Amino acid sequence: MxxxxxxxxxxxxxxxxxxxxxxxxxxxxxxxxxxxxxxxxxxxxxxxxxxxxxxxxxxxxxxxxxxxxxxxxxxxxxxxxxxxxxxxxxxxxxxxxxxxxxxxxxxxxxxxxxxxxxxxxxxxxxxxxRYQGPQFGVEGTRKLADVYGRPIIGTIIKPSVGLGPEATAEQVRGLVEAGIDFIKDDELQADGPHCPFNERVSAVMRVINEHAQRTGKKVMYAANLTGEIDEMLARHDHVLAEGGTCVMASMNSIGLPAMKVLRAHSQLPIHGHRNGWGMLGRSPAIGMSYIAFQKLWRLAGIDHTHVNGIDNKFCETNESVIASARECLTPMFDAPNKGCEIMPVFSSGQSARQAAPTYAALGSVDCMFAAGGGIMAHPGGPAAGVRALRQAWDAAVAGVPAEQAAKDAPELAAALGAFGG
Missing domain, CATH: 3.30.70.150 (RuBisCO large subunit, N-terminal domain)
Known part of the structure; x- marks a missing residue:
């Protein structure tokens, strides 16, 4: 049949x-x-x-x-x-x-x-x-990031555009010293004249490699290589040569055939950014669900993708966010062809306050939890912001209310006070 x-x-x-x-x-x-x-x-x-x-x-x-x-x-x-x-x-x-x-x-x-x-x-x-699917997925990403038993804590370079290569690298220096696991370019930052891709990647990886040599921890940096196919392949090779462990591509911008070519060439995890998704997903009366959309891109070869976040700054409901995240972790095919699971990335206005409801709804720590202001705007600075997120997730997994855990965790207490809205 x-x-x-x-x-x-x-x-x-x-x-x-x-x-x-x-x-x-x-x-x-x-x-x-x-x-x-x-x-x-x-x-x-x-x-x-x-x-x-x-x-x-x-x-x-x-x-x-x-x-x-x-x-x-x-x-x-x-x-x-x-x-x-x-x-x-x-x-x-x-x-x-x-x-x-x-x-x-x-x-x-x-x-x-x-x-x-x-x-x-x-x-x-x-x-x-015909299609290779994700090369690294959850397990391979964890291995490269050397993070197990908890979410991969991440953040985004901000401001999105305007920083030059060296200024970007200095921001990365503060983040890696703060104990971050994952850093990504904003989707608006690719290869502009004020911050050329190759120069930015070289400057950032110099900081990450120096930190790895001192501490043994190599932070994963998703460099935004979005562009024409030949540009993306060359940019991938530059990231690889500089010792990078991830690349990022804007899915809606490059299309499925280009993603298939990138996946066939890539030796690194592909962080699939869904910017532009609102045109397809915002109206309940037209377009498509992210559950359907992400299956196409999983087959094409992405390893991570954004699913928005609990109580996010955008318009998506919490139910929709969690349904998308669960689907990313669900095999696409029946046995014996199971697989193609990818890492869901929670982002958009996330802070220590969302750790417990995210874990309660998802029932898994297999995710990236990316916070911009939730780390950078912590009253104690970025290092305290990273610690607060770790403390919040530890408490969530242990079943301890965040307010109770905060009594013995000053960074978490400060985060709950700062991000109460």
């Missing part, structure tokens, strides 16, 4: 649900608005998308999106539903770009729908014959 791809959607439509689901299946496989020559029964049997499940979710008072149509006759009650479609792999081949065209494609523009959102994907393991 030919392997199939399954996609789950939320839809909203005034058309009969079975008709709307059939419209989706036809639009994204063999059909169009009329039967055409060559569309034989045999062809449809072999290649038409199937409606596997259709579950009504209730009536909707007003359309979520503009521009939707109404049926010409009959009941025009608007309803929401959950739909599962499937396609044979032979329709698009083992190709992530063409898979994306199939499961997303023109669906969001169809007039029959006032809402349509991709919720999840289930892919057959045959994709692993």
């Amino acid at each position: 030919e392997p199939r791809i399954y996609a789950t959607y939320w839809i909203e439509t005034a058309f009969p649900l079975a008709q709307a689901a059939a419209t989706m299946a036809g639009e994204q496989s063999t059909g169009t608005f009329v039967r055409v020559p060559g569309e034989t029964d045999e062809l449809r049997e072999a290649h038409a998308a199937r409606v596997e499940e259709l579950t009504e979710l209730g009536e909707v008072a007003v359309p979520s999106l503009p521009g939707s149509g109404l049926p010409k006759s009959g009941d025009a009650t608007r309803r929401a539903a959950r739909v599962v479609l499937s396609w044979p792999v032979s329709n698009m081949g083992l190709s992530l770009p063409n898979l994306l065209a199939t499961v997303n494609g023109n669906l969001s523009e169809l007039k029959a729908f006032s809402g349509l959102r991709l919720l999840d994907l289930k892919l057959p393991p045959e994709f692993l014959t």
